Amino acid sequence: MTFSDVFASWQREDTALHFDGDPEEKAITFAALSSRTADLATRFASLGLSRGDRIVLAMSDARQFILSLVAALRAGLVVVPAAPPSLTSRGDAFRDSSREICRVSGASLCLTGGFFTGFLADAGLSCPVETFESLTAAEPAGPVLPPDAGDLALIQFTSGSTGSPKGVVVRHGELLAHVRALSAALAVDPETDRGVSWLPFHHDMGLIGKIFVPLLTQTSTWYVPPLSFVRDPAGFLRIMSEIRGTISFAPNFAYGLLAAVAAKKPPTGLDLSAWRIAGCGAEPVSAATLRRFADAYADSGFRPGALRPCYGMAEAVLAVSVAPPADGPRTLVADARRLAEDRTVVPATGDDGVVLTSSGRPIDGTEIRILDPDGRPLEDGREGEITLSGEHLAHGYHEDPDETGRTWRDGRLHTGDLGFLSDGELFVTGRIKDLIIVNGRNHHPHTIEQQVEAVPGVRPGGAVAVSVPRGDSEAVRIVAEARSYPPPAGLAEEVAARVGEQFGLRVADVTVVRKGTVPKTSSGKKQRRLTAGLLESGRLVAVPDDPAPQPPAAQAPVAREPSPVPVIGSSYVVKAGDTITEIAFTAYGDARRHQELALHNKNVEGFNAARLRSGMEIDIPEPDYLPMPSGLGGLRGNVGRSFSIRPVGPAESRVRTADRKEGRQS
Structure with missing residues (x-):
């Protein structure tokens, strides 16, 4: 069948x-x-x-x-x-x-x-x-x-x-x-x-x-539509309330986003009492995030027992484990030093504890086994690689025998993820390739990132911790997206101090960037290795603690051309007296067709033949273009994306305007 x-x-x-x-x-x-x-x-x-x-x-x-x-x-x-x-x-x-x-x-x-x-x-x-x-x-x-x-x-x-x-x-x-x-x-x-x-x-x-x-x-x-959720997260909750929705799944960041929405504007008129499964997967699950979400919508009838963390991957078709119905997600507070030094999970006795969230029990037909680096099974409470076997797992990559052989071997699917079992439930702790090893101790980047995101001024979901070679060991580098621009003074120092206190780590540097700069996949997962490469190449640069000062009114206008290949995080500053600035994007990948774009952005004013006011900044977070439709509809929410920017004169602007009226695109 x-x-x-x-x-x-x-x-x-x-x-x-x-x-x-x-x-x-x-x-x-x-x-x-x-x-x-x-x-x-x-x-x-x-x-x-x-x-x-x-x-x-x-x-x-x-x-x-x-x-x-x-x-x-x-x-x-x-x-x-x-x-x-x-x-x-x-x-x-x-x-x-x-x-x-x-x-x-x-x-x-x-x-x-x-x-x-x-x-x-x-x-x-x-x-x-x-x-x-x-x-x-x-x-x-x-x-x-x-x-x-x-x-x-x-x-x-x-x-x-x-x-x-x-x-x-x-x-x-x-x-x-x-x-x-x-x-x-x-x-x-x-x-x-x-x-x-x-x-x-x-x-x-x-x-x-x-x-x-x-x-x-x-x-x-x-x-x-996914973009509808990004633009209006509360709209998703309104639908859940109106139809008395019972099942929905989302990554951890979505629950954090919804909790932040409620913090800014407490929800009213919602009835979430029918919601029985609020699945959470696709990235490390944060108990603190789920708790904030549950607390934020408790008055709307949401029950913490509806939260069901899970673990899965495409190589398993989807699901590996799902948390059973309970009063809320099961957590363990483990001694961080013991986990880092010998990969053993023991209860924390002091402040040096890391909160780990259960991803539940394996679904029928799936068997989970934790293995050490030599392929030997580990007992409960010992961290190792999560491996799987079962009757309904996928069995390879399309036309890639080498990668298939590395991932499916010895009759098991080797996930590349780290975790441990406790009373039959799976706790995922990180990825083998993302481990940060400093002076012989293992540190999981997402636990460091959770501490960074707890620092006031850092955007939730906007921190990345990576390791880079330094001498005979590794050093920790951190990228943190600021909640707003300009970022609070001393934000980088506060982040470094928090990581040092919590993990005993010396941070090599902290790069504070604008929101939306951290590279992520299409499903919202942080791309740590890409981030590390951008840092090492110098293409990820920090934003200043204060905005660029405006030039004196008497100063002659100076139009600063953007770099031919803008570095991530750079800005083009419009100076006093500049002429019209065209924000151009490439439509359908054709560099010859441009349209002027009105950005709904507090940093950008004006459109068509309007003059931009002095001292305004336009973000250039990435050095390439966006595919766009021919019209301007649906472009809200694209602030901070990649656009080519150049000053143009009034005469050229009038020609472009006339061309559009005649139905042509220049």
């Missing part, structure tokens, strides 16, 4: 998938989904696809993505979910990633939608690009042969938090068995449960947890 059989069995008219903000279709019942995807499955042949071909889905529209996903699986195609270009994508990096995913997967087609089509069509992909509309308009080609359990269903590309993205291969039998085990662990009941998700579809948590679980169980689920 495969998911194709599940899709064909759907008959429910009383449960549906709902698409928040979709102008065309607000909901599709499971019965309708079955008939529509059966029809769409017959149309892929007219686009040149046959059973076993790879199809890349790069879509931001939830309705189009799910219809395409289900239809492609029913047609026996291999689905390759990919991140669509977004308003936060880095242009060159996104094009490179798209080309690599299509090449490595051997894709025969990339299916997308909206204005993304033009951008991807110009990206030099190794396969044709078509739209969802072209699929619906294609001619049906007769019945399709459903896939077998041993056929390939998905190629899930990892997020690249620790290296280049790799394609995890998932067969139909493994996919169905895994989703069944996860649904059982969560006790999903379509009669009473209602899911809400803002997670991106190309990420394993959003794809497996919030698409395939509802598809298997026919559970009503509401989909919120």
Whole structure:
């Protein structure tokens, strides 16, 4: 049996998938989904696809993505979910990633939608690009042969938090068995449960947890665009309240963001009492963050027992372990020095303790074993590498035998993560490759980062701790995003002092940067090794403690050109008397087409032929461009992204304005 059989069995008219903000279709019942995807499955042949071909889905529209996903699986195609270009994508990096995913997967087609089509069509992909509309308009080609359990269903590309993205291969039998085990662990009941998700579809948590679980169980689920959550986190909670949502999952940072929203503006009119599973995974889980969230929404009916930390990875298809129902997340306060020196977990007796959060028990069909560096099993309370075995894990990377051999060996999946077991529950402590080893002691970067983010003035989720070689040992370097600009005076010194007091570490340096500077993956994971490389190359620079002074009014105007390759964190300062400044971005990767962009930013005023006021700054956090739609709609929230900036004269500005009125782009 495969998911194709599940899709064909759907008959429910009383449960549906709902698409928040979709102008065309607000909901599709499971019965309708079955008939529509059966029809769409017959149309892929007219686009040149046959059973076993790879199809890349790069879509931001939830309705189009799910219809395409289900239809492609029913047609026996291999689905390759990919991140669509977004308003936060880095242009060159996104094009490179798209080309690599299509090449490595051997894709025969990339299916997308909206204005993304033009951008991807110009990206030099190794396969044709078509739209969802072209699929619906294609001619049906007769019945399709459903896939077998041993056929390939998905190629899930990892997020690249620790290296280049790799394609995890998932067969139909493994996919169905895994989703069944996860649904059982969560006790999903379509009669009473209602899911809400803002997670991106190309990420394993959003794809497996919030698409395939509802598809298997026919559970009503509401989909919120990821950017909507980023722009208005409280909007997600309003939907949870209005529909009495019961299940939702998110990374740790999202709970911190929602807690911060409540701190600024206490919630009113929310009823979260129906929320029974607030899953937390995809990155290290902070008990303090979850506690702040629970406290912030206690008056809205949220119960701490709904918080369910979990652990998983694409190589396991998704879930490895899920915390059982309880009064709240289980935590241990371990002696930090013992954990660092001999990897033994013992209760802390003084102030030198680190709080560790349980990620729960393994789901059915998964066995967890902790191994030492020599491959020997470790008893409870001893930290080592987390390894897995089970009937519904993935079994390799697509066309990468070397990396497959390193990850799947001796009959086990070696995760590269560190952790320990205690009373049958898994505690994840970090990644082997991220360990900071100073004078023979091991330090996990996320525990250091949690202390840094507790310093007033540091943005939550905006700290990164990395190690760099220094003599015979390593030194700790820290990057901290400031909550606001200018940062508080002495912030770097306070961060260094906090780390020294808590961990006995000497910090080599602290680099305070603007918010949004720390490199992260498309799923929000910190890219520590990339950060370390940027620090070493000098491309990550600190912001000053005070803004640049304005020149005297009598001083002659001086227009400072930006660096040809701006360093991360640099700024272009508009001087008194400067002429019009054009903020240009590259549309669809074509450097010849520019549009002026009005940024809704306290640091930038003016648009078109307006003069910018003196002393204003424009952030340049990254030295490349953004793919953008032809219009200005939907550009809010893109402050601090990568734009080329140059002064232009009034005459040139008038020419550009006239060109736009005539329908041309210069």
